[in-house]
Every structure is written in C-alpha cells, then in structure tokens.
Amino acid sequence: MIYAGFWRRFVAMILDFGVLIIPLCLLNVVLPYVGGVLVALLYYPIFESSSIQATPGKYWMRLKVLNENGQTLSFPRALARGLLKYVSSALLMVGYLIQLFTEKRQTLHDILTDAVVVEHHFVTAPDWVQTWIRQIKFVLRIDDMASASTGSASSNPDLKSEVLQQEVSESKGSTSDEAVKSIEKLYELYKAGALTEDEFQTKKSELLKQV
Numbered sequence: 001m002i003y004a005g006f007w008r009r010f011v012a013m014i015l016d017f018g019v020l021i022i023p024l025c026l027l028n029v030v031l032p033y034v035g036g037v038l039v040a041l042l043y044y045p046i047f048e049s050s051s052i053q054a055t056p057g058k059y060w061m062r063l064k065v066l067n068e069n070g071q072t073l074s075f076p077r078a079l080a081r082g083l084l085k086y087v088s089s090a091l092l093m094v095g096y097l098i099q100l101f102t103e104k105r106q107t108l109h110d111i112l113t114d115a116v117v118v119e120h121h122f123v124t125a126p127d128w129v130q131t132w133i134r135q136i137k138f139v140l141r142i143d144d145m146a147s148a149s150t151g152s153a154s155s156n157p158d159l160k161s162e163v164l165q166q167e168v169s170e171s172k173g174s175t176s177d178e179a180v181k182s183i184e185k186l187y188e189l190y191k192a193g194a195l196t197e198d199e200f201q202t203k204k205s206e207l208l209k210q211v
Contacts, residue, residue: 001068003105004063005118016043028112033063040085045078050135051199052126064120068104075139077113182207 010048027035047055053064053072065081067073073081088095088108095108104116183204190200 001100001116003107003117004061004119006100008061008063008119009058009099009117012055012057012061014057014061015023015060016055019043019056040082041079044082044085045075046132046135046139047128048081049078049139050131051074051133052122056128058117059122059126062120062122063114063117067118068114068116072121073113073115075135077115081109081113081115084112103144 014074020043020150024036024039027039029035031038044055048058048065049072051072052059053066058064064075069079085095091108099105099107102111104110106116110116184209186200186203
C-alpha cells in the first residue's frame, strides 16, 4: 500500500468541503452548530465504510480509507474516525499535522481508529446516490428488516443456500457444493458492503459459468 501524502489529503478535504458547502449552510440555518455535525455523520462515515471506501473528494484524488489490515472500515469505526476529526481540529490542527511525521502518514484520528488513507486507482466511476442509499440501508439494516417481515431468503441462511443451489442446478443439471460456497462468500461480502450489487452479480455469473 502507498500511504497518501499530506497535500493530496488536504486537496481531497477541500473538494469534499466544496461538495458539502450548500447542505452545510442550509442545515446550520435550521440547526445551528448541530447541522455541521449531522452533515459529517451522514457524509464521511457512510461513504468511507461503503464499497467505494472513499468520499467524492478522496475519489477524485484517487485515495481511499482502509483499516490497517487493508479491509473496509466498519461503519462504527468510520463514525468514530469522523467524530475524532473534531479532536484533531481542536488541538490547533496538530492532530492533522502529525501526519507529516508518522510512518503510515496517519493523522491523530487515523491512529486512534487504526485507519490508513492510501493511494488507489479506481477503475469505474461510482454511482454516488445509489452507493449512499445502499450503505444507509445496510447501516440501518433496512434490507434485513424487510426480509424478516417477508420471510425472504436474505434473512434465512438455509433458505438462501437453497436458492443459490437452485441457481447452480439450473445452470447445469446438478448442484456444485463448491460453487454454492463460493457464491455464499460473495453474498456475505456484498452484504458487508465490500462488493457492489453489480460486482456481486458479475462474479456470481462467472462462477456459474464455471460449474
């Protein structure tokens, strides 16, 4: 991993501020002082814990946020990181400036949440609205609650497995346990936000073709 330098992160922060300036002003009029915090809570943690792993500003600067093991940040960790930015700012910006001297180019809020910002070349342009909506649903478990109320396969592991096995069987007259397990792993990655729906469907189709 190539850790992001100070200036690239600084420009990404400016770009994100440009994206947020209008909703930030509107919310601060309605909810003084609280509005800015709400915007940050609905913006940074949601996007940084999504499958994109980056806000629009970071995406444009070809950066993404990971944990120190190279995996997607969980929403609680991304949320904690977002809140700790206020601590980094309150310390006369020292929490940001220490990034110049740390081995992994980490700010204070990165260190406290075991996060890193790395350089990354994105292959495709994301659908920001769909990504935001999908991650909101995942965080609030909306899909799980809907599945529970309808008794669908996504909330029932056994039923989900039967559906996946049926898909494999239909593609080649017999069920491949190995293919089912692989698809189930992909499904778990999709539910965790590590894969987009398109990526999940594409990889699933590739596995079915190999059966």
